[in-house]
Amino acid sequence: MAKISLIVNGNPVKDNIDPRTLLVQFLRENLRLTGTHVGCDTSQCGACVVHLDGKAVKSCTTLAVMADGHEIRTIEGLAADGAPLHPMQEAFREHHGLQCGFCTPGMIMTAVDMVHRKGHDLSDHTIREELEGNLCRCTGYQNIVLSIAAGAKAMANSDLA
Amino acid sequence: MYDFKYHRPATVRQAANLLLKNEDAKVIAGGHTLLPVMKQRLASPPHLVDLSHIEGLDGxxxxxxxxxxxxxxxxxxxxxxxxxxxxxxxxxxxxxxxxxxxxxxxxxxxxxxxxxxxxxxxxxxxxxxxxxxxxxxxxxxxxxxxxxxxxxxxxxxxxxxxxxxxVPKKAAYVKFRNQASRYALVGVFVAKRPSDVRVAVTGAGSEGVFRVTAFEEALKKRFSHKMLDGLTVPAQGLNSDLHGSAEYRAHLIAVLARRAVEAATGKA
Missing domain, CATH: 3.30.465.10 (Uridine Diphospho-n-acetylenolpyruvylglucosamine Reductase; domain 3)
Known part of the structure; x- marks a missing residue:
């Protein structure tokens, strides 16, 4: 067993876990944060994307012990319960950037990371290139790209990063 | 994934000692190759030595x-x-x-x-x-x-x-991606160094990365894509699989080398 202590969505968390535990398993099964999904489980699809110290990573290919001492943010941490949605979430709702919704949490976490790195004015080309590691098998991406472009702009005028 | 013991050394020396002491221990840093093969049970190291907390190793x-x-x-x-x-x-x-x-x-x-x-x-x-x-x-x-x-x-x-x-005088890398895996079906790195030119190829060789000396000699005379006109690479010894035949890879090496020289000389 391995003792870990980390910050998840702003809250300190301590646990004693099997070192084999993947970060995504730890989030979903130990912390019951089930917004982060397991899609392919092989670091291809991006349904499991969370932020580790502010950077998008695939939590299916990260051991929970490797997150010890670090800060994790999941889709649940974008906006407080009951508060208005994060601008990127709102943009996905407004522009219908989803069909089944399975890839959506990963798409949104990737999109927020994209804005942090590439700014608020994202071209379609940039968005599509940056979505290399996020697969959607429903939409054909058109509305996802629209949503991210709109969400990126909206984030410029929001208190939520 | 099979069970393992997780170690987090603070120095390279500690990490090396852990590797010496524990047979079949594996080093992990980002884990983006090792963890997938452990999940598939293709690798089952009894000890993992995590380098990611060693200070000053990522400068x-x-x-x-x-x-x-x-x-x-x-x-x-x-x-x-x-x-x-x-x-x-x-x-x-x-x-x-x-x-x-x-x-x-x-x-x-x-x-x-x-x-x-x-x-x-x-x-x-x-x-x-x-x-x-x-x-x-x-x-x-x-x-x-x-x-x-x-x-x-x-x-x-x-x-x-x-x-x-x-630091080279000029260099460029051109990668032709496998459409599914996005790994290099063929990738060519060209470097004009102070004393010579080197052309290295990944993705194509059945023994891994290799140099194309015929291209290097031509480019050493003059570092221009035109020097590669008519030059080819033999398909012998190249990978052949469902993604592409050895002949196709040989063709790509010549095309990508040319593009890499064009990119390095600002002609692309």
């Missing part, structure tokens, strides 16, 4: 005429580093072509080299630029370090600490 700096990149520097850090972009822009570009943004936030240069995947990008850069791979024990030239598919000169308790790239 990027200029030392004289060499760019020095620490072993645990992540692909995203190399891709976005102003130092790399200034010294060897082709290397920054190469790092930005690995995997996807989330993968680049975890994967490391040392991990990529130690794995020596025959379709990985960094080995081509090391071979073309004439890098020196520095370990806790010695300094290795790429020709000594890369020893075939997924095989390197690293001893079981040897750890890459940094990679030193002499």
């Amino acid at each position: 990027i700096e200029m030392k004289g005429r060499s760019l020095v990149i620490g072993a645990t520097a992540r692909h995203a850090d190399v891709a976005s580093s102003a130092i790399v972009g200034e010294a060897i822009p082709a290397l920054a570009e190469l790092a930005g072509l690995i995997g996807d943004p989330a993968v680049r936030h975890r994967g490391t240069i040392g991990g990529s080299l130690a794995n020596n995947d025959p379709t990985a990008d960094y080995p081509a850069a090391c071979l073309a630029l004439g890098a020196t791979i520095v370990t806790n024990k010695r300094r290795l030239k790429p020709e000594e370090f890369f020893q075939g598919l997924f095989t390197t000169a690293l001893a079981s308790d040897e750890i890459i600490t940094r990679v030193m790239f002499p």
Whole structure:
């Protein structure tokens, strides 16, 4: 067993876990944060994307012990319960950037990371290139790209990063 | 994944001792190759030695005429580093072509080299630029370090600490991606160095990364894509699989080498 202590969505968390535990398993099964999904489980699809110290990573290919001492943010941490949605979430709702919704949490976490790195004015080309590691098998991406472009702009005028 | 004991050394020396003491222990840094194979139970190391908490192992700096990149520097850090972009822009570009943004936030240069995947990008850069791979024990030239598919000169308790790239006069990397895996079906790194020209190919060789000396000799006379007119690479010894025949890969090597020289000379 391995003792870990980390910050998840702003809250300190301590646990004693099997070192084999993947970060995504730890989030979903130990912390019951089930917004982060397991899609392919092989670091291809991006349904499991969370932020580790502010950077998008695939939590299916990260051991929970490797997150010890670090800060994790999941889709649940974008906006407080009951508060208005994060601008990127709102943009996905407004522009219908989803069909089944399975890839959506990963798409949104990737999109927020994209804005942090590439700014608020994202071209379609940039968005599509940056979505290399996020697969959607429903939409054909058109509305996802629209949503991210709109969400990126909206984030410029929001208190939520 | 099978059970293992997790170790988190604070220094390279501690990490090497852990490797020496624990048979079949494996080093982990970003984990983006090792964890997938452990999940598939293709690897089952009883001990994992995590390098990611060793301080000072991920630095990027200029030392004289060499760019020095620490072993645990992540692909995203190399891709976005102003130092790399200034010294060897082709290397920054190469790092930005690995995997996807989330993968680049975890994967490391040392991990990529130690794995020596025959379709990985960094080995081509090391071979073309004439890098020196520095370990806790010695300094290795790429020709000594890369020893075939997924095989390197690293001893079981040897750890890459940094990679030193002499700054070339001109360089470029062109990658033709497998449409499904996005790994290099063929990737060609061309470097015009003060004394010679090197052309290194990844993705195509059945023994991993290799140099095309016929192209190098032609380009040494004059560093122009026109010097490659009519030159070809034999298909013999190249990979042939469902993604492409050896002949197709041979064709791609000539095309990509030409494009790489064009890019390096600003003609692309």
